[in-house]
Amino acid sequence: MSHEKREVTVTIDGREVTAIEGEMLHDAARKGDVEIPVFCYEPKLGAPVGACRMCLVEIEGIPKLQTSCSTPVRDGMVVHTRTDQVKKAQNAVVEFLLVNHPLDCPVCDKGGECPLQDITQGWGPGKSRVIDEKRHFEKPIELSPLVAIDRERCILCYRCVRFSQEVSEDAQLQLLERGDRTYVGTFDDRPYVSPFHGNITDLCPVGALTNYTYRFRARPWDIEQAGSVCTLCPSQCNVSFTVRDEKVKRVLARENPGVDDGWICDRGRYGFEMFAAAERVTEPRTKGGTKVSYEDAIARAAAGLAARDGKVAAIVGDASNEEGFLVQGIVRGALHSPHLDSRPAAGPGIDAILDLARPELQATVTDIDDADVILVLGTDPLQSSPILDLRIRKAIRRSGARLAVATERPTALDGGAEAIARYAPGQASYFIGALTAAVASGAENVATPLAESLRDAGKIVIVWGERLGASATNELLGLARALDVDGPKTGLSDGFSAHQQVGLLEVPEVANARGLREAGVLPDAGPGLAALAVNGYGTEAIREALIDRSLDGLILVGVDPLRDFADTSRWEEAINAASFVVCFSTFATATAAKADVLFPLETHAEKDGTVTHPDGRLQRVRPAAGRPGDIRPGWQTLANLSLALGHDTGVTSQPTAFAALTAAVPFYASITESNIGGRGIRWQETESGASVPDAGIASADARSRRVSGESTPASGTSTAAPGAATDSPDTQRDSASAEAVAAPGAPELTLGTYRDLWAGPITELNPPLKFLKPSQRLELSPEDAERLELAPGDPVRVSQGDKSIDATVTVHERIPAGVCFLAEGIAGANANALLNGHQVNVQIEKRSEVPA
């Protein structure tokens, strides 16, 4: 879809500037170092609107002044930005904007970093002639519980409205009324709710929209900005922390087109007060909460682990690449145990992982922008990787990409989708198999409509969720192969385009999933995804081994199995059965309370380390704020623990930890801290990127199939993943059609679960976000609600076997009959308690009392 744009030459203030055809004059001028003041122009918001008139310039041959933000360059254009006529216009525009502006800079939060102040200073008349009363609004008032609006200060630039209409597409913000009574607001003055709405405070060029969380906290000269990466979800958006007195006061977006496009979600923006929460673990502790020194804690942990005689396993979650690498060094090198994993549930085997890691199969985030078709498979980006949701919306809106969605649960993207398919929970691999068959051989089945929209697409990006599970991931590789992924584009028999190109982009369960896998935190692969002599247990096998006592010690790094893993009661049993637990945790969680030795972890505002984006981009998390209490860096604690266990890693600082990692992972070899820089670097694009191990059986299989010209069989389970057999809890029934799951009148519904964006510590430990804390809601289809005689708001008890949780009914049009959904990780009513790693059916009974 991308066409090579012609270069043109324009003369701006006497300078020759080479610009790209179609580019706006303002951007061309910037290339020639000519500054034109703007208020409303922001390319990220889509087409320019020319609302503020600040950017007027004189173009030779056009009698009237033109807005440079919305005038595309033409070859040979001669432009003047400093003539008397332009100056007069600029003075007039500023004067007009200030006619109704209160100029209460001293009490305004924007003061000191305000474009209106800067432009008035630089391009304004310097004197006011206004003696009349200015317009008045009630101020400041709540636009949402997080954003204050001061309508007197608004200069009606449309930026916030365009964000709401064209970027987050929630269409809530409007300009209401007319003339000088125009103001920004929502219908009926309802609060503006959107998981991205904090971005409007970055966009507003005046102090009309300000954050309650930053209200009057500091001035630009009181603070330091520190660039880092948000690791609250796998999007790994680039952020900039505003730090005053060693504490984070605000989080701003730091634009990185390859990652976040300059937006961040409200989780990342407002989820910083938990860094200083009372629940933080601020020093090493022993069981019962006794504080001990680091030296003492390391000695105890080393002694306890060494005494377990190799019967030790480790599970890693929220950790940097270096921390993951050091943990695998401890487990494999010092404790001589092969058992470690970094995935909350059983994942695909190493062959599938290697296959997925092939650079030619990898879609980058920017690939979404110019994709012809985007297939969202088994994930709701809004809940699991919010910034991808905006990216997909942008591709649809701006470049006309088509969207196909195949998930268990309705997603936020459904509205823009051309084809939607729902499969029953646990039926992902069956569904993908059917889709592969429909794609490869035109088979008529449940997936045919979806296959139709993949037809004739030049560039397909499949955004898939790790929660598809092991066998579905293997099926996914079959699908990618059927879409003719790699190598020469030969085209398939049933009319698929010869230029078909497919890329996969994963939405993993934990923020740094890819980095941890590549650092070797996998049961069947070492650092650099290298094959191992002995394979260990994965997460679920570790749990079972703890229960049957074949494992004895457990190291948990940044995970909270009692909340985040399926089957919480069995995890409790396993952790209780372990005779020695070493836990690294940021917060005092239920899991942390069971640790024999508990070490604190840093947050992403304090940590120094690298993380790997799902598309392979290594980014650096840099320390911005001071570490509270007596927290020491994670690499230091782990390196010392390793040393105490007699395994010298040679790691004495963050750079040496990074060097050890890049030395151990062949395809990270040419990555240095300097080429990571501020934007990160994809390892696939470095010199050493080619040294990713061969995908082995799987791709050999694929290659031979392509050579023989045979299309992929419909069943598609060609990838022989060693772990797959034990790791596939799904596909117990062979019906993907949800309607067929439960016959009308059946007492049970199939349970699907999802990760809610706002469940967990984020809303529990950040006081400003408490109002978003979700309660457990049982989502039902209208048919089932009617059959069970349940109405929205009814309190119910959902039970599976002897386990049950309480919830409130909501009825959702787009949920197929026979299925119901609950959210994971909700304190007190966690859907993970009902799961058992298999497809689960639940009974629903109405409770008489309303839940407390």
Next chain:
Amino acid sequence: MSEQSFYRQAGSYLDSIDVVEVQRGPEPGGLGGAYRAFGETLRGLKTTMSRLIEGPLTIQYPEEKTPVYPRFRGRHKLHRFEDTGLEKCVGCSLCAAACPADCIRVVAAENIPGERVSSGERYAAVYEINLSRCIFCGYCEIACPFDAITMGHDYEMADYDRTDLIFTKEMLLAEPIERTPLKSEGEDVKGAL
């Protein structure tokens, strides 16, 4: 080239500049030379003599204080509105931005209706000046958009502990215990600080 002709040649843009004519004494030699030798010396001696007959000038500090000029820049004061009693300072931090010694620290907070501290939306929850670093330049006073801070007349700030020189908002709002005498208009330069 004389200065005058240089300026004349220097182009029209210098027209607006005031050219100050320098008055010079007579050339050396003759009567003029004698005047320069004795006249000027006598003029200087006149001042010396007049001080001689004035007697000793010792101010009995600290019992007696040197009066200062009204625009003397001593220890800062924060002000309140006389009618409402609200603090004039809104915690905008502009003084801190202007301060070349970086010795002002402002932490602002939001006014709660009913418990107003200042008249605006915000007020200074913390306002500190580290007087051991202050150079009494008065930039903070110039920067303040609300005349909330002014340079006072108090110059007695010696202390035994550096930390005691960090003046808090309460200290700056309070009236100094002893007022420094002010010079009245037209008063002589004598003994002025």
